[in-house]
Amino acid sequence: MKKKCFDISYLIEIAIFEGLLTPHEKMNGTLNKVILIGHLGDEVKMHYFEGGNCIGRFPLATNEIYINKQTNEKIASTEWHNLVVRNKAAEICEKYLSKGDKIYVEGRIKSRQWQTEEGITKYTTEIQVTEFTFLTTKKDIDSGKHGSSVDAKTANFDSNSSDSSKDDFQY
Numbered sequence: 001m002k003k004k005c006f007d008i009s010y011l012i013e014i015a016i017f018e019g020l021l022t023p024h025e026k027m028n029g030t031l032n033k034v035i036l037i038g039h040l041g042d043e044v045k046m047h048y049f050e051g052g053n054c055i056g057r058f059p060l061a062t063n064e065i066y067i068n069k070q071t072n073e074k075i076a077s078t079e080w081h082n083l084v085v086r087n088k089a090a091e092i093c094e095k096y097l098s099k100g101d102k103i104y105v106e107g108r109i110k111s112r113q114w115q116t117e118e119g120i121t122k123y124t125t126e127i128q129v130t131e132f133t134f135l136t137t138k139k140d141i142d143s144g145k146h147g148s149s150v151d152a153k154t155a156n157f158d159s160n161s162s163d164s165s166k167d168d169f170q171y
Helices: 008-017 023-028 087-096 138-142
Strands: 034-040 045-048 054-067 074-086 102-115 121-136
Touching: 034 121, 045 087, 054 087, 074 087, 074 102, 087 121
Parallel strands: 074 121
Antiparallel strands: 034 054, 034 102, 045 054, 054 074, 102 121
């Protein structure tokens, strides 16, 4: 089978047409986009800054299940992702989400580092959430509803306006 090769400009135009790239990202010619569906591994932990900004952090678990063809054994693996939401989006997540809730998120990967009090450099990779949709919440399940009673699809919580993640706050 012959592999198809596409010119990068053609792929960028497709990404813009599909809404995966903004015109600003087109100028750059790169894409840093993450889409995840998973379950919260803990409650949303909030951190407030001077000036009124805030961030919420929580772990998200995604699962993969497959069958080992040699042993016919069912194998399950979980990948954990550190999510960061900002300002109004963080407040919405804190209010409506609980450990175990299922959520759809879009965002970008961001790596950062900080120094501990002992002078040790620590590193982490996080998903900076720009959009999300609540798929199921424990509150919905407890009340017998399927799907979220809150219109939680957020228009665009892009976090370029203030970068509070530079503060020494680790997950």
